[in-house]
Amino acid sequence: VRSVRLAVAARASRDGAGVKLARSLGGAVLRDLDPFLLLDEIKSDRAEDVVKGFPDHPHRGFETVTYVIAGEVEHRDSVGNSGLLGPGSAQWMTAGRGIVHSEMPRPRAGDLTWGLQLWVNLPAASKMTAPRYQDIPPDRIPEVGAAGGSVRVVTGAFEGAKGPVDGIAVGATMLDVTLPAGATFQAALPELDAVFAYVLEGALRFGDTPDPTPRGTLAVLGDGASAIARADVGGRFLLLAGRPIGEPIARRGPFVMNTEAELDQAFADYRAGRLGT
Ligand code: MN
Numbered sequence: 606v607r608s609v610r611l612a613v614a615a616r617a618s619r620d621g622a623g624v625k626l627a628r629s630l631g632g633a634v635l636r637d638l639d640p641f642l643l644l645d646e647i648k649s650d651r652a653e654d655v656v657k658g659f660p661d662h663p664h665r666g667f668e669t670v671t672y673v674i675a676g677e678v679e680h681r682d683s684v685g686n687s688g689l690l691g692p693g694s695a696q697w698m699t700a701g702r703g704i705v706h707s708e709m710p711r712p713r714a715g716d717l718t719w720g721l722q723l724w725v726n727l728p729a730a731s732k733m734t735a736p737r738y739q740d741i742p743p744d745r746i747p748e749v750g751a752a753g754g755s756v757r758v759v760t761g762a763f764e765g766a767k768g769p770v771d772g773i774a775v776g777a778t779m780l781d782v783t784l785p786a787g788a789t790f791q792a793a794l795p796e797l798d799a800v801f802a803y804v805l806e807g808a809l810r811f812g813d814t815p816d817p818t819p820r821g822t823l824a825v826l827g828d829g830a831s832a833i834a835r836a837d838v839g840g841r842f843l844l845l846a847g848r849p850i851g852e853p854i855a856r857r858g859p860f861v862m863n864t865e866a867e868l869d870q871a872f873a874d875y876r877a878g879r880l881g882t
Pocket of ligand 1: 708
């Protein structure tokens with residue numbers, strides 16, 4: 606059974622044009638968890654915290670996953686895609702060799718904007734692949750009952766349900782699990798996968814770890830054949846699993862490559878207008 610190896614409380618930060626967010630993965634405490642690179646949570650009912658958004662910016666060499674719980678995020682990119690992500694929707698964007706895009710929350714007065722962004726690395730062989738978007742509306746994400754609660758399967762499989770996101774290099778599993786008080790949830794996950802849980806509501810006890818992991822905390826789960834979560838007071842969490850890539854990670858700003866020279870090339874390509882065309 607996978608128990609908590611490290612618990613990381615998300616830290617308040619700002620990114621983009623000044624969006625208030627909480628970063629648990631990708632900061633000073635936990636720089637990466639191969640193949641995962643970053644996890645940010647945005648949660649605010651104050652428009653000024655989120656409205657400046659993430660105007661046009663590039664990415665190369667990895668995948669960005671946007672998961673919207675409440676509110677709306679408009680996106681637009683350099684290869685002609687655009688759309689509005691509403692509550693319950695997911696976007697899995699493979700930046701590959703390069704894309705320039707904007708991600709702009711569209712808050713309405715007093716309404717909650719709540720979403721997450723996850724970065725997933727690509728192996729060297731896929732870093733310069735063609736960009737690809739998978740925009741998934743809420744009704745395409747299967748929801749299955751488990752332990753008296755519910756599980757939304759974004760990618761990977763759980764209890765016979767298969768997530769709509771496909772073709773992910775690291776074979777990722779992404780589940781959104783909601784449990785009532787007293788429930789015990791169990792999921793079998795590939796033994797070689799890196800696994801973490803991020804608590805969205807309430808608190809959960811993972812594996813044999815006695816201390817509950819509270820809301821706003823990322824729990825890195827250690828080795829084992831399955832993840833177990835006990836919800837004494839009820840709770841909701843994202844459960845992520847993915848195969849480690851095991852390659853050098855060179856990251857700078859919006860680019861994640863294998864070497865510094867490849868980062869320099871990415872910046873040069875962006876400045877020359879060769880990225881995202
Ligand atoms: Mn982006």
